[in-house]
Amino acid sequence: MCFLICFTLSFELIAFPKASLRINPSQISGITDFEIFAPYFSEEMIRKLEDIPFAYNRGIQLLLEEDGVYAFSSCYLDVYRWSGEEWENLYGFDNKGYSCGSYPFFYQDQFYLVGGYGFWHNHTDLLHFEEEASSWSLITTRQQPMDYNTELVGRADHRVFLLLGLHHNPRLGIDNQFEHEGFVLDMETLAWSRLKMEGLISQESNKAEFLIQRGLGLDTEQFIVLNGFTSLTHQLGLVFFDKKTLELRFFRRDSPFDFFNFAPWTLIAGDQVVFRDDKNLVQTLEMDELYQNANYIGKAEIVPISNDPSDGKSSSLLLIWTGGFAALMALLFLVVKLFPSQTQFLRRVFFINQHLPEDGKDPISREVEESWKDVLLYQGESLTVDELDQILKLDSLASAENKKVRRSRLVKEINQYSETKWGYTLIQRKRNPDDKRYFLYDIHEVD
Numbered sequence: 001m002c003f004l005i006c007f008t009l010s011f012e013l014i015a016f017p018k019a020s021l022r023i024n025p026s027q028i029s030g031i032t033d034f035e036i037f038a039p040y041f042s043e044e045m046i047r048k049l050e051d052i053p054f055a056y057n058r059g060i061q062l063l064l065e066e067d068g069v070y071a072f073s074s075c076y077l078d079v080y081r082w083s084g085e086e087w088e089n090l091y092g093f094d095n096k097g098y099s100c101g102s103y104p105f106f107y108q109d110q111f112y113l114v115g116g117y118g119f120w121h122n123h124t125d126l127l128h129f130e131e132e133a134s135s136w137s138l139i140t141t142r143q144q145p146m147d148y149n150t151e152l153v154g155r156a157d158h159r160v161f162l163l164l165g166l167h168h169n170p171r172l173g174i175d176n177q178f179e180h181e182g183f184v185l186d187m188e189t190l191a192w193s194r195l196k197m198e199g200l201i202s203q204e205s206n207k208a209e210f211l212i213q214r215g216l217g218l219d220t221e222q223f224i225v226l227n228g229f230t231s232l233t234h235q236l237g238l239v240f241f242d243k244k245t246l247e248l249r250f251f252r253r254d255s256p257f258d259f260f261n262f263a264p265w266t267l268i269a270g271d272q273v274v275f276r277d278d279k280n281l282v283q284t285l286e287m288d289e290l291y292q293n294a295n296y297i298g299k300a301e302i303v304p305i306s307n308d309p310s311d312g313k314s315s316s317l318l319l320i321w322t323g324g325f326a327a328l329m330a331l332l333f334l335v336v337k338l339f340p341s342q343t344q345f346l347r348r349v350f351f352i353n354q355h356l357p358e359d360g361k362d363p364i365s366r367e368v369e370e371s372w373k374d375v376l377l378y379q380g381e382s383l384t385v386d387e388l389d390q391i392l393k394l395d396s397l398a399s400a401e402n403k404k405v406r407r408s409r410l411v412k413e414i415n416q417y418s419e420t421k422w423g424y425t426l427i428q429r430k431r432n433p434d435d436k437r438y439f440l441y442d443i444h445e446v447d
Contacts, residue, residue, distance in 0.1 A: 018221065019269040021046075021062040025054055027264040036274070036282065037267060040064050045082060052080060052087055055100065065106050072113075075100040077136060079111065079129055092134030093401040099127075103153040105160070107187050112139075114160055114185060115149045121169040122149035124162070124192075126185070133439075135401060137408035140416070143192040143305040145183050147174050152182075152217035154224035156243035160185040161195065163224060163241060164203050164212060178204040184302050193302050200248055200298040201239060206231065209297060210239055210250065215261040220271045220287050227260045240291050246301070249294035259283070368413045375414065375426060380445045384432075388441045411441075422446070 019040035028050055034043035041062050049060050055075040071080030071087055076096045080087040102116035111129040126139040150165025163182040167174050180202045182195035202208035210228045218225040226239040237252040263275040271288040374391050389395045389403055392410050397403045415425035424444060432438040
């Protein structure tokens with residue numbers, strides 16, 4: 001389980017590189033020298049982590065960013081901020097169990113989670129924390145991998161890299177199937193791509209040149225560092241993935257101690273990794289220096305995720321169906337024009353459907369389509385949250401958090417299609433001028 005921490009930094013601290021600390025909660029009381037963690041994390045911060053709930057089988061991760069320190073606990077959705085004396089929980093609800101193994105990160109000064117395990121399946125959902133609403137929003141991404149997660153994750157600029165991992169969803173009969181390559185999420189376009197490894201690394205025996213041990217990786221400034229060994233000769237060492245060049249290299253290191261998963265604590269600052277080993281000694285590894293002395297083993301490649309049609313017949317059938325549908329709609333449109341008094345119902349359908357996305361461009365689900373039609377009937381009005389929930393048919397949901405997540409997803413998808421069709425969003429959220437604690441939703445008038 002991880003914690004991410006943020007507090008207002010002084011001018012001196014801003015000059016330091018980003019840092020993270022992964023620590024076993026049961027080891028905090030046994031630490032006698034907290035100077036090791038300075039100037040990144042204070043003794044008071046670390047000791048007071050014992051007051052924050054966490055999953056028994058996961059450690060605590062502290063993450064220092066230039067704009068502050070936040071705390072996030074894996075398997076929970078709580079978000080804590082260091083107030084100078086204690087941790088302040090910014091999350092306004094009591095939900096948990098969805099974010100085990102999620103990767104927390106900041107992008108453009110906003111806090112996100114990607115991936116995780118919860119409710120009996122793996123996922124790669126992207127969540128955004130909205131401090132104003134004290135809650136999370138689900139961000140819709142394109143070509144999202146399904147039933148998949150990994151804890152070998154790292155971010156560089158606008159890309160988030162996910163290496164290897166498992167596909168798991170017992171509802172669909174998917175039981176911990178290995179992923180032998182990886183995925184990349186582009187935060188600018190919100191599109192997923194494949195990261196092809198071509199048999200270089202795997203977490204399954206005899207599938208690649210290097211066998212990567214299951215568990216955690218290290219995310220340093222330049223690299224994702226993995227614990228593994230050669231498949232043929234069983235030479236133990238570190239496998240580097242360069243997040244900029246996509247190169248993979250191997251550095252032989254004979255130490256049998258798996259500090260990735262069993263060190264009481266691991267501190268990362270830039271590309272420097274410091275940890276306490278099984279002999280209670282503090283070890284320091286300069287990952288950039290080790291990388292320069294490592295052996296080149298190959299290079300990954302980022303490729304688009306295709307829809308993977310089964311054969312050419314599917315494309316032909318789609319063209320035939322599209323052509324027939326277009327002909328039918330043209331005929332109905334002609335009937336409506338020639339017989340207006342007899343086709344009032346069809347005229348209403350045509351009025352609404354003329355604003356839907358063109359076929360073949362970003363197809364929408366039935367739920368979004370129905371919600372779109374209902375919202376169009378309120379053009380030019382300002383709606384309260386409760387009124388919008390009624391229109392979106394969310395008022396029957398008992399959980400306020402479930403309403404929030406569903407509302408956010410529907411509004412985002414409706415607005416995405418609006419921008420595609422008209423160049424502007426249909427629904428605009430704003431503060432209620434009479435009570436700024438609440439929001440109103442303006443429905444744009446369609447030209």
